[in-house]
Amino acid sequence: xxxxxxxxxxxxxxxxxxxxxxxxxxxxxxxxxxxxxxxxxxxxxxxxxxxxxxxxxxxxxxxxxxxxxxxxxxxxxxxxxxxxxxxxxxxxxxxxxxxxxxxxxxxxxxxxxxxxxxxxxxxxxxxxxxxxxxxxxxxxxxxxxxxxxxxxxxxxxxxxxxxxxxxxxxxxxxxxxxxxxxxxxxxxxxxxxxxxxxxxxxxxxxxxxxxxxxxxxxxxxxxxxxxxxxxxxxxxxxxxxxxxxxxxxxxxx
Amino acid sequence: xxxxxxxxxxxxxxxxxxxxxxxxxxxxxxxxxxxxxxxxxxxxxxxxxxxxxxxxxxxxxxxxxxxxxxxxxxxxxxxxxxxxxxxxxxxxxxxxxxxxxxxxxxxxxxxxxxxxxxxxxxxxxxxxxxxxxxxxxxxxxxxxxxxxxxxxxxxxxxxxxxxxxxxxxxxxxxxxxxxxxxxxxxxxxxxxxxxxxxxxxxxxxxxxxxxxxxxxxxxxxxxxxxxxxxxxxxxxxxxxxxxxxxxxxxxxxxxxxxxxxxxxxxxxxxxxxxxxxxxxxxxxxxxxxxxxxxxxxxxxxxxxxxx
Numbered sequence: 001x002x003x004x005x006x007x008x009x010x011x012x013x014x015x016x017x018x019x020x021x022x023x024x025x026x027x028x029x030x031x032x033x034x035x036x037x038x039x040x041x042x043x044x045x046x047x048x049x050x051x052x053x054x055x056x057x058x059x060x061x062x063x064x065x066x067x068x069x070x071x072x073x074x075x076x077x078x079x080x081x082x083x084x085x086x087x088x089x090x091x092x093x094x095x096x097x098x099x100x101x102x103x104x105x106x107x108x109x110x111x112x113x114x115x116x117x118x119x120x121x122x123x124x125x126x127x128x129x130x131x132x133x134x135x136x137x138x139x140x141x142x143x144x145x146x147x148x149x150x151x152x153x154x155x156x157x158x159x160x161x162x163x164x165x166x167x168x169x170x171x172x173x174x175x176x177x178x179x180x181x182x183x184x185x186x187x188x189x190x191x192x193x194x195x196x197x198x199x200x201x202x203x204x205x206x207x208x209x210x211x212x213x214x215x216x217x218x219x220x221x222x223x224x225x226x227x228x229x230x231x232x233x234x235x236x237x238x239x240x241x242x243x244x245x246x247x248x249x250x251x252x253x
Numbered sequence: 254x255x256x257x258x259x260x261x262x263x264x265x266x267x268x269x270x271x272x273x274x275x276x277x278x279x280x281x282x283x284x285x286x287x288x289x290x291x292x293x294x295x296x297x298x299x300x301x302x303x304x305x306x307x308x309x310x311x312x313x314x315x316x317x318x319x320x321x322x323x324x325x326x327x328x329x330x331x332x333x334x335x336x337x338x339x340x341x342x343x344x345x346x347x348x349x350x351x352x353x354x355x356x357x358x359x360x361x362x363x364x365x366x367x368x369x370x371x372x373x374x375x376x377x378x379x380x381x382x383x384x385x386x387x388x389x390x391x392x393x394x395x396x397x398x399x400x401x402x403x404x405x406x407x408x409x410x411x412x413x414x415x416x417x418x419x420x421x422x423x424x425x426x427x428x429x430x431x432x433x434x435x436x437x438x439x440x441x442x443x444x445x446x447x448x449x450x451x452x453x454x455x456x457x458x459x460x461x462x463x464x465x466x467x468x469x470x471x472x473x474x475x476x477x478x479x480x481x482x483x484x485x486x487x488x489x490x491x492x493x494x495x496x497x498x499x500x501x502x503x504x505x506x507x508x509x510x511x512x513x514x515x516x517x518x519x520x521x522x523x524x525x526x527x528x529x530x531x532x533x534x535x536x537x538x539x540x541x542x543x544x545x546x547x548x549x550x551x552x553x554x555x556x557x558x559x560x
Contacts (some may be wrong), residue, residue: 002327008357012350019345087341091400094305095358096330248309 005097009105013079017113024075025117028067032121035063036128039185050187051218056129061212062184063125068118068143069150069179069204073171075110076154081167084158084251093252099245103155110151111144118143131215138223139214145230146207152237159244159251178204188220203233255319256280257408257439258304263313265299265463273299275463276313281408281441286434287468288450289443290552291460297443298338300460301410305335317408331359334406338413338443340393344386348377348396351385352403359404371399374432375425391422398426409433411442415449427453447549451475457548461556471548478551483514483524485531486540495534501527512538 040056047055083089161167182204210226213219258281265274302308315322317329375395458468490509
């Protein structure tokens with residue numbers, strides 16, 4: 001294992017975050033705070049409690065997940081697309097490193113950034129609503145697993161994307177509907193039966209439900225099922241990336 | 254001693270069907286400077302990219318110091334340095350950081366003293382805190398060289414290193430190349446500037462259309478393929494080449510006042526014979542000159558034949 005390589009990739013990626021602090025950290029925090037003000041405080045005060053939890057608190061785990069997903073996908077995809085775009089990828093490809101080092105470096109940094117932003121949002125949320133965490137260990141597990149999984153997913157998009165349009169296609173067009181319809185702002189019990197069934201095909205439902213359960217012990221699906229689904233998606237991403245690197249897909253051909 | 258790079262039947266067909274390499278065989282000796290010549294699109298960069306691990310080969314095998322570049326990539330890639338043709342840099346990174354990054358990427362522990370030495374050698378020390386986007390093209394090229402040297406490779410690939418660089422940088426670069434050669438580093442460079450190859454290379458390889466047309470010791474190549482010409486300016490025009498000289502294959506020009514004699518570069522004694530026979534035939538000349546074909550002429554002739 002080439003630890004020096006992991007160290008330099010990780011620190012170079014984190015240095016990029018420091019250079020773009022406004023865009024990477026401040027902007028997602030501001031936009032999430034706006035959600036809290038509008039949905040949590042303004043509209044939320046007129047909505048009944050869900051499962052004994054005030055609406056403002058109910059949407060907090062979902063909002064954190066929404067930001068975490070978006071941030072991790074964008075960090076993960078940009079981290080590898082940028083060197084591909086500028087051509088500096090030659091250096092990574094010709095270095096004595098394997099997929100493992102590349103992933104720990106790039107995806108590790110992307111996930112770290114996502115986790116930092118997620119933590120700041122969680123801290124911000126406490127200014128607006130009362131938050132209690134019933135299962136801190138499970139909460140951290142869901143938090144970290146989701147960050148890593150979606151940073152990997154972003155990395156895959158970065159390898160696949162041919163241009164900036166493709167790079168933004170999935171984060172802009174696919175992720176928002178999945179998160180909004182994944183029960184971030186409501187419990188799927190509120191949906192007609194047909195749409196409840198459809199919701200179960202949405203991977204984000206399992207993330208939000210499991211994450212919310214770790215806070216309030218209320219869930220749309222069994223938290224263990226959530227855990228299995230997230231781990232399964234992680235495994236799929238890893239396997240796909242291993243295939244991409246073995247065949248040199250879009251990188252070495 | 255076994256060659257440091259051994260390439261066997263190497264082929265590459267890109268996804269769009271383009272055959273960039275059609276079975277290349279090449280041994281690169283330890284410590285030599287090998288110049289690869291060839292027109293644009295000949296396959297030079299593809300060849301280098303496969304050895305460095307940037308492009309997957311379609312067939313064949315490349316061994317670096319006895320290790321397969323695909324299976325034992327960790328060993329081979331830690332021996333190889335690459336200065337790419339394109340000026341590809343992270344525009345928002347400083348010179349110091351980007352060079353340090355390259356060193357770490359190749360698994361070397363940080364060594365600020367060594368990096369300072371390289372930056373000074375390439376006249377980059379004053380620019381160490383500048384961002385890449387603030388540098389001129391020539392400076393960026395220097396940084397790319399510094400990046401490749403940062404991890405002390407044993408084999409260095411220079412892909413068109415002097416494309417678009419000024420005289421000073423060329424001089425600095427050849428100084429570095431000399432130092433590396435003295436330290437036993439094997440250097441492979443591709444170039445369009447044939448005089449450059451003629452000047453610094455030990456051996457010359459010519460690639461065209463994905464095939465290696467030849468690899469030869471530079472001096473042998475010059476001797477073998479190099480032609481010399483003896484040009485005689487005649488004192489008086491003549492109508493035809495005298496029959497007594499017909500066997501020499503002399504050429505008379507349009508104004509009938511110049512004779513040109515073609516001969517092999519390694520048959521220098523031929524001139525004396527020609528001159529004495531001309532005197533016998535009563536042809537006088539007022540001036541004479543000889544001209545040797547350059548590597549460029551050889552290259553053009555070789556590539557032209559295949560085209």
